[in-house]
Amino acid sequence: MSTIELLLVTGVLLPLASFVLLAFVGSKLGKPASGWVAVLAMAASCVLAAVALMQWQGLDAAGRAAARSAPVLWATLGGMPIKFGVNLDSLTLIMFFMVTFVSTWIFVFSVGYMAGHSDEIDGVSKFHRFFTYLSLFGFSMLLLVIADSLLLLFIAWELVGVCSYLLIGYYFHKKSASDAGIKAFVTNRVGDFGFIIGLGMVVLFLGDLSLAGAAERFHHEFTAGGPLFSRTFCGLSLATWMGMLLFCGAIGKSAQFPLHVWLPDAMEGPTPVSALIHAATMVAAGVYLTARIFVLLTPEAQQFVAIIGCITLTLAALVAIVQTDIKKVLAYSTISQLGYMMLAMGVGAWIAALFHLLAHAFFKALMFLGSGQVIEGCHHEQDIRKMGGLIRKMPVTGLTFLVGVLAIAGAGIPALWMPNHMKLGLGGYFSKDEILAVAWHRVYGENHGENEVAAGAEIQNPKSKIENATVGTPPPEPRPLSPLLFWIPVLMAYVTPFYMMRCWWLTFMGKPRDRHVHEHAHESPLMYVPLVVLALGTFVSSYYLFRPLVAAAAPHPFLTASYDGAAAEAAEAHATMISHGAHAALATRVGLAFVVGFVLAWLIYRKGLAVGEKLAAALKPVYTVLVHKFYFDELYGLVLIGGTMALNAVSYAFDKFVVDGLVNLAAFVTERLSWFSGMIVDQGVVDGAVNGVGRGTWSLGGLVRSPQVGRIRNYILFAATGVAVVVVWIAFV
């Protein structure tokens, strides 16, 4: 095992050690020592990740290849070896670093946050319980990141799901919280069901669960025209189905349509949990999975991903406009941003998706922790309608939150005349633009003769390389995408800044709308230090630091094109493409979207809620639909839960009448049969025979003993009579 791998594995095991320690002696460590144990483990992990990242950066391509060691054989199932190892590439390292870094600061925040929250169960403080779960979560997430096999990834995936359940339902004595935990878990199970089937197809058709091995076999199957490609089901090849089913897991975990309903409810958990799991890391696992199985996707499956992402980002962005709970706004914005990432995966913007993921992790964790600070400061008030003017009471929170708002809105200076590397902007500016640029390219740039890509900088489609490498059927031409997949996300890029600015303005600016809430507002240092650190991280997590790292890990799918991935080897060409081609078309359309959104929000909400309420009244039908979140919960309640209930009723009736009836009938027949055998056969016949013999013997005995009177004179008389009879007999007969 190479040094880097050793660092990573140690980094994974540290939170596990913390989990074990806290699980056993956490109650003795008490408050807040048990929290600091978890922080320490995660911080150590983060340091190890940073060291590993720096070492990795110092290696050339050969050194990086040498750093990967062979996976360890874990088990052999039916001739298929199950190997576990570290999937060492730039993406793993940067994800590892991001998860540990963000987690560390969220853990620090948690120590401050949980100090002010009830943690008693039956009057005993269970402060350590929270950090036990957090540590387990850290371990699971890191394991997921380094997993090199779909099976190991799946194990970590499920562990993450369990932690999510435990942490959402942390206040389990609250009905809504325990319901939300169950909802999250069950909804995820629906997605995991597809994931498991997908894994089964991988085992069946590819026979290798390791990521690299499966990709290799997938390629081989394609060139050989194996059953995966030759057989179809409902008009789609099995390979497409496999990709779509594997992606189902990501739909659940990343809260994509139609399984997005759990994430807003998950806000019932403590706010650091929302920040950690439901914004920065766990929900990103779905995107990470999609990135890892990217090479197993067919163009059709990829299009499926894009469509799901597009629907999700639209629905969530629209719902976010009308939310009044500060955490719900952030929850829907998270779903929307995840939708962007999935869309990016779907249109082939592999690098942009992960770049957006990393940038999003920082600014969304920042905003969630900010909301936690606000909620904590305002005595558990979550309704932004009752806030307002908090910037004076919470300057640090307000300003760092603003950094997050700017980042998610994609604030930057769309300076076309400047060379790419000199542009200024926050992470979201570059990542979102890149996603949209690739979408634009797929819709308009490629197949429609409007290619604006400069002649000298045409993108290097990886297909050309693959064609040289493999003799056989050339991969199909990528299909043109629907223009909707470009225009809807662009439209939503205007909506995002609007709802974020609405949330920020209502919370921090304007006049205080609730005197009581305003008076009590305060900040605590333990909680705002992480905010400042993450705000700095948001500035740093920009184009220059994260993007090259992600780009270095870009895969080489042969069926689908990773459009910006092509530029991994030719960063210059890519940059030219983006700046000259798609970006030029985009800058005017999206570049200033954040300004438009901000101004619109400011115009509506600068005087408080009045204008917004008038608008809501004017657009009542739309408003109603949005407030009810497109009636998804109601629909699921009616169709799924109602359906389940109806099925229950039917099963119950079947059970009650048919099954119970059969059982009762069997019991009745048995009872009658035993009555017959007992009363008639046994008591009547068998007992009768035995008793009859006894009675016969008895009466015979009574008969033969009657002459035995015991008197000697009688015996003599009998003897004499006998003799007389004999004499008479002899004499006369």
Place this chain on the structure above:
Amino acid sequence: MLTVGLTQYLVLAAFLFCCGLFVMTTKRNAVGILIGVELVLNAACLNLVAFSRYRVGTIDGQIATLFIIVLAAAEAAVAIAIFVNYYRTLATIDVDKGDELRG
């Protein structure tokens, strides 16, 4: 004139036998029963002697009778010993009281 022949002896013996039998069946006193037994024995002895005298012509019957007399004496001794024990147990020699062997 009635001559005494075998018939008269046999009648006498039958009479004696019947007397003995009657005594045995009617007497409740054990000694009475013993006397009845002696009568029956002697009736049998009389028959033996009579048949020996009038039919066989040897003295086998007389000798057998002598044996019977001795045996009767021995039997009487045994019987009286039984009666003594009987009396010790039941404080009476009424044979009807000793009906423990009643079926």
